[in-house]
Amino acid sequence: MVSIDRDKLYDGLLGLAIGDALGVPAEFMTRKHLNRKPITDMINGGCWDQPAGTWSDDTSMTLATIDALNKNDWIINKDTLIDIMINFVKWERHGKFAAHENRFDIGNTCLEAIDNFSVNKNPYTCGVTGDKRCGNGALMRILPCIYIESDMDILSVSRLTHDNETCDLASLAYTAYAKELMNGKDKYEALGVIREIIDKNPAYNKTLYKLFNNVGENEIYSTGYVVDTFEAAIWCVLNTDNYKDCVLKAVNLGDDTDTVAAIAGGLAGLYYGKDKIPTEWVSTLRDIGTLKRICFNE
Ligand SMILES: [Mg+2]
Structure with a gap:
């Protein structure tokens, strides 16, 4: 039986949800616009x-x-993967897991994978394949895998929607880095695990260059391309020293604001802890009861 520290899970989950909610009203706004009129609340x-x-x-x-993992004792097998996909279908069709059950957005690749699953019921083949399908839709939902040990298991969760090598590496590197932060490792020292995972593939030399040389904001893109999103989120963690500044920086990079802030916010939540998240944001977050109920499996 996998032991889950629910308080730590909540650090990450609340950090992610609040980053997401801060970014929603700014989605697709340009950096230039947000420089003039930044989001601060x-x-x-x-x-x-x-x-x-x-x-x-x-x-x-x-x-x-998380809900599907709770039902399956956090063990990844075919039944668990099917339950995750069934939950995605319930979300897409009926708004389950949305704030107050009102779903208003969905990514193209996620929708395609959900449609595939509705037809073939196979969690090993429903994910969309192809090198051009490198959006951030697997990365944005992979945080619960901080409690999954095996890389192959993490990949089977990631590939439910996005089945290609680039998304694989982003999901593995993110969960490995998140695990380090959760265990109290310094955020710079923790970068070593990202190097280990993506070093083998020269296509990502530029990513390593950006993360290890602390490049300027002009070299960071915050688009929905998974590599851009990944770099931007880690960059925000490295270039701020508290939760609030980290997620606001992520939002104000512009473009895919909610996802970059969600991914950065998950890391910052794990690193600084939920008590460092501004209380006025926690009380403004809608439907926090659903978040708690699922996180603590109540
Ligand atoms: Mg979104």
């Missing part, structure tokens, strides 16, 4: 026109994953 509006504190697909798919 939870607000409503934006292209989705949601109330302040509303989380999106990033948090919903993470919750759907």
Whole structure:
């Protein structure tokens, strides 16, 4: 039986959900626009026109994953993977795991994988393949895998939607780094595990260069391409020294604001702990009861 430290899980989950909710009203805004008018608090509006504190697909798919893991004692096998996909279907069709059961966004590749699963019911083949399908939709929901030991098991969760090598490496590198932060390792020292995972593939030399040389903001892109999202999220953790600044920096990079802030926020939550998250943001977050209920398996 895998032992789950639910308090630590909540550090990461709350960090992720709040980053997500801060980014939702700014999604697709450019960095130039946000430089002039930065996000500094939870607000409503934006292209989705949601109330302040509303989380999106990033948090919903993470919750759907935790719920399925709870049901299966956090052991990854075919039944667990099927339960995760069934939860994704419930989210897509009925809004389960969405804030107040209102789903308003979904990524193209995730939708395609959910449709594939609805037809073939096979969690090993529903993920969308192809080198061009490198969005951040697997990375944004992989945080619960901090409690999954085997790389192959983590990959089987990641590949449920995005089945290609680039997304594989991002999911593995992110969970490995998150595990280090969760265990109290210094955020710079922890970078070593990212190097170990992506060093073997020269295609990612540039990513290592960016993370280890602390490049300027102009070399960081915050698009939905998984490599950009991954680099941006780690860069925000490295270039700030508290939760609040980390997620606000992530949002104000612009473009895929909610996902970059969710991924950075998950790491910052694990690193600094939930008590360092501004209390006014925690109280503005919508439907926090669902978050707690699933996290603590109540
Ligand atoms: Mg989203």
